[in-house]
Amino acid sequence: xxxxxxxxxxxxxxxxxxxxxxxxxxxxxxxxxxxxxxxxxxxxxxxxxxxxxxxxxxxxxxxxxxxxxxxxxxxxxxxxxxxxxxxxxxxxxxxxxxxxxxxxxxxxxxxxxxxxxxxxxxxxxxxxxxxxxxxxxxxxxxxxxxxxxxxxxxxxxxxxxxxxxxxxxxxxxxxxxxxxxxxxxxxxxxxxxxxxxxxxxxxxxxxxxxxxxxxxxxxxxxxxxxxxxxxxxxxxxxxxxxxxxxx
Amino acid sequence: xxxxxxxxxxxxxxxxxxxxxxxxxxxxxxxxxxxxxxxxxxxxxxxxxxxxxxxxxxxxxxxxxxxxxxxxxxxxxxxxxxxxxxxxxxxxxxxxxxxxxxxxxxxxxxxxxxxxxxxxxxxxxxxxxxxxxxxxxxxxxxxxxxxxxxxxxxxxxxxxxxxxxxxxxxxxxxxxxxxxxxxxxxxxxxxxxxxxxxxxxxxxxxxxxxxxxxxxxxxxxxxxxxxxxxxxxxxxxxxxxxxxxxxxxxxxxxxxxxxxxxxxxxxxxxxxxxxxxxxxxxxxxxxxxxxxxxxxxxxxxxxxxxxxxxxxxxxxxxxxxxxxxxxxxxxxxxxxxxxxxxxxxxxxxxxxxxxxxxxxxxxxxxxxxxxxxxxxxxxxxxxxxxxxxxxxxxxxxxxxxxxxxxxxxxxxxxxxxxxxxxxxxxxxxxxxxxxxxxxxxxxxxxxxxxxxxxxxxxxxxxxxxxxxxxxxxxxxxxxxxxxxxxxxxxxxxxxxxxxxxxxxxxxxxxxxxxxxxxxxxxxxxxxxxxxxxxxxxxxxxxxxxxxxxxxxxxxxxxxxxxxxxxxxxxxxxxxxxxxx
Numbered sequence: 001x002x003x004x005x006x007x008x009x010x011x012x013x014x015x016x017x018x019x020x021x022x023x024x025x026x027x028x029x030x031x032x033x034x035x036x037x038x039x040x041x042x043x044x045x046x047x048x049x050x051x052x053x054x055x056x057x058x059x060x061x062x063x064x065x066x067x068x069x070x071x072x073x074x075x076x077x078x079x080x081x082x083x084x085x086x087x088x089x090x091x092x093x094x095x096x097x098x099x100x101x102x103x104x105x106x107x108x109x110x111x112x113x114x115x116x117x118x119x120x121x122x123x124x125x126x127x128x129x130x131x132x133x134x135x136x137x138x139x140x141x142x143x144x145x146x147x148x149x150x151x152x153x154x155x156x157x158x159x160x161x162x163x164x165x166x167x168x169x170x171x172x173x174x175x176x177x178x179x180x181x182x183x184x185x186x187x188x189x190x191x192x193x194x195x196x197x198x199x200x201x202x203x204x205x206x207x208x209x210x211x212x213x214x215x216x217x218x219x220x221x222x223x224x225x226x227x228x229x230x231x232x233x234x235x236x237x238x239x240x241x242x243x244x245x246x247x
Numbered sequence: 248x249x250x251x252x253x254x255x256x257x258x259x260x261x262x263x264x265x266x267x268x269x270x271x272x273x274x275x276x277x278x279x280x281x282x283x284x285x286x287x288x289x290x291x292x293x294x295x296x297x298x299x300x301x302x303x304x305x306x307x308x309x310x311x312x313x314x315x316x317x318x319x320x321x322x323x324x325x326x327x328x329x330x331x332x333x334x335x336x337x338x339x340x341x342x343x344x345x346x347x348x349x350x351x352x353x354x355x356x357x358x359x360x361x362x363x364x365x366x367x368x369x370x371x372x373x374x375x376x377x378x379x380x381x382x383x384x385x386x387x388x389x390x391x392x393x394x395x396x397x398x399x400x401x402x403x404x405x406x407x408x409x410x411x412x413x414x415x416x417x418x419x420x421x422x423x424x425x426x427x428x429x430x431x432x433x434x435x436x437x438x439x440x441x442x443x444x445x446x447x448x449x450x451x452x453x454x455x456x457x458x459x460x461x462x463x464x465x466x467x468x469x470x471x472x473x474x475x476x477x478x479x480x481x482x483x484x485x486x487x488x489x490x491x492x493x494x495x496x497x498x499x500x501x502x503x504x505x506x507x508x509x510x511x512x513x514x515x516x517x518x519x520x521x522x523x524x525x526x527x528x529x530x531x532x533x534x535x536x537x538x539x540x541x542x543x544x545x546x547x548x549x550x551x552x553x554x555x556x557x558x559x560x561x562x563x564x565x566x567x568x569x570x571x572x573x574x575x576x577x578x579x580x581x582x583x584x585x586x587x588x589x590x591x592x593x594x595x596x597x598x599x600x601x602x603x604x605x606x607x608x609x610x611x612x613x614x615x616x617x618x619x620x621x622x623x624x625x626x627x628x629x630x631x632x633x634x635x636x637x638x639x640x641x642x643x644x645x646x647x648x649x650x651x652x653x654x655x656x657x658x659x660x661x662x663x664x665x666x667x668x669x670x671x672x673x674x675x676x677x678x679x680x681x682x683x684x685x686x687x688x689x690x691x692x693x694x695x696x697x698x699x700x701x702x703x704x705x706x707x708x709x710x711x712x713x714x715x716x717x718x719x720x721x722x723x724x725x726x727x728x729x730x731x732x733x734x735x736x737x738x739x740x741x742x743x744x745x746x747x748x749x750x751x752x753x754x755x756x757x758x759x760x761x762x763x764x765x766x767x768x769x770x771x772x773x774x775x776x777x778x779x780x781x782x783x784x785x786x787x788x789x790x791x792x793x794x795x796x797x798x799x800x801x802x803x804x805x806x807x808x809x810x811x812x813x814x815x816x817x818x819x820x821x822x823x824x825x826x827x
Contacts, residue, residue: 013744041694048739049742058489060295064284099744105424107401136352
C-alpha cells in the first residue's frame, strides 16, 4: 500500500459561504512531489473545484505562492518531503484579500508597480544601431534587484504591509532601486519624488522578513535601507538647496 | 450584455503581445489598445526561456550567416523572404530591448556579450545569464507600464473571435475572477498566445501552453500551418520536464550515454573535441540530437530510470565559476528540483517537447488570411523556423514579428470606421454556449484529467519523435473519439468566481483541436524533414514536399490538409551538414 499524506487546505467559496473553512484531503505521498503536484492531484482526481494559480512549475513565473504551514513559499519549489509526516496546512498568501480558495487579489501590487516608474528614463534615447555600453561591474550593481519574479511572498511576509496597505512594499521598492542603480538610467529623482510621501518606508524596521522569504535572493530589505539613506539625504538637500535644479 | 471597444486588441501578454502593444502605441499614441491575457503578463511562458536571443551584432558575423544557419537548421522549409526580414530586423529589435533596460550579459568593454548556440555557425546569441526570457519579459512588461493608452484585461480568457463581414472585429472573453463574458470589439486583433506543448505528456511548457489562440483562429476558418513540426529539446530533466538550456552545451557541456561515451559522434554530427565547436556535436540542431537519443535508446545505451530512459549532460569540467556566472539557473534548477549539484554531478536528461514550429498561417506582414487578424510569436507560423527551429531564434522572432504585427494592426485599425451589426448575436450565442456546455452541465461523467491524459499519451505514442502512417492514424482515431467523449465531461465546479475548472475544460477543447491538426498534417507529409521523422518515409522529398501544410478545420472529423509552396530566395535546398 502506498503512503498517504494529509493536506489541510483553506477553502473560501464566496458564492457558498461568507466564512472560510478548511478541507482535508488525503493524497498519495511521493518523495518527488512538490506541494503543487499534490494540489494538482486533488484538482484532477478528487475535487475539481479546488482553486489556485500555477503555471511554469520551475520557480520563475511567480504564480504559485501560498502559505504552507504558515510560511510564504512557492509551492512548485517546496517538496512534500520537507513536511512529512504531515498534515500540511495550505493557505492563501497573507495580507491580501482572497478571491477564492488559494487565489489572492494582487491588483493593488500592479497599481503600485506603475508608481515607481519601472522603466528606463533618460533624456537622450541613443542611436538605434548601437547598444548603450554597460560594463559587467555596472551590471552587477543592480542585477540582484532585477531578479524579482513578482511572486508576492515578500508582501505576505511584510509586517508593515499587513498594517498599512498604502505601503508601496518590498518588491516595488526593490524594482525602483533596480532602475535607479542601472547606469543607463537617469530617472532616480523622479522615482524618489514618487516615493517621498510613502510613510510605510519609514516604518520598515529592517526586520528583513521580506529578504528571508524571497526565493530569488533579491534582498528587498537591503534595497529599502539604501532608499532610506538616500531619501534622507535628499530631504536635507531640499532644505539646504531649495532653488537647486531638480529634474 | 457587456461590451468594451478598443482600436487594437492583443490576445496574449507574453513577449510577442507586449512587443506588439508597444509597437501599436508608438505607431499611433491615440489608439486605444486592449491586451487580454489569461494570466498576469509576467506569468506568461516567455518567462521560462533560458539560453538567449540571436541577432547579428559582432564584426565577424553577417546577416547572410544567420540566414543560412536558420534555413539549413529548418531543413529548407523556412520561407526565405521571412528569414531575410527576420535577420535584418533582429539586431535593431535587440538594441531597442537593450535601450529599454534588458540586463544583457556584457563583455569587459561594455558591449553586449554573445554565446554560441546549437546550429549557429557564429557566436550571436545575446543572453542575460540563463534567464533571458525572464528578463526580456519583465523588461517589456515594465516598459509597457509607461504607455497610458494600454488597457489590460489581466486574467481574462478569450473563448472565440468576433468575425463579421469577412473581417475580425475583436473577441469574446471571459473575466476569470467574475465569470462575466464581454464582447471586446476591436478594429484589428493580434493573437500572441504562444505554443501548445501541453498536448504532449512530457514537455518543458508551462501549464498555460494549451494552444488557445491557435484553436480560436482554427475555429474561425484560418488554417494552421506546418503543425506536424514539433520540437523536442534534447535536454529536459526526467519527471518534471524542466528545461536545461542549450547554453549548458554551448558553454561546453557533454552528452554522455551510459558507457560515458559522447554518442553524438555516431550520428554524423562531427568528432568530439574538448572545447565546443560551432555547428558540431553537442552544438548540432535540436531535432538531430533528440533523434540520436532515440537511436541510443534502441541500442540499449541509455539509462533506464523511474521516469523513462535518460542520458547524462556533464558540465562539471566547466567549473563552479563559469557555472555560477553563465549558468546559474541550471544550477538552481538542478539543486532545487533534481537534488543534485551540477558542479559535482552529471545531470540526467532526456528529450522533451519544447516548441511548435507550426501555428496560425501568416505572411511576413504577420497578417492572416482574415482581414484585421494578425498573429505573432510561437502561436504563428511565418515561417522562419521551417521544420526545426534553432535555439535562440524564438525570442528574437517574437520581438521582430510582434513589432511588425503591432505596426500593421495599428495601421489597419486607423483605416476602419465602426463595427458590423450582428456581433451582439455572436456574443449571446457564445455566452449561452459557455453556460449550457460547462457551467450548467449536469449529466457529465468523464473527468477532464482522464481525457487530457489519454490525449497526451496518444500524441506521444503516435506523433512523437518518430512516426508512421499506422501510428498517426491510430492517434487521430483516438483524438476524434476523445472529442466525442469531451461532450460528456463532468464539471465539479459551477461557480462563476475564478472557476479554474471551466478554464481547464476550455483549454482542453483547444488542445484537442490543435492535436488533430498536428496528427493530420503529419499523416499527409509522407517524407522525413527536420523534426518530422516518418520511419515509413525516411528521406526528405523536395519534389513533393518542399511545401507548407495547411490544416483547415471541418465541421466533423479531422481537418482538410492543403499545401502551399515554400518561398526560396537565394538558398537552394541542400544537405544539412553538421560537424564536417
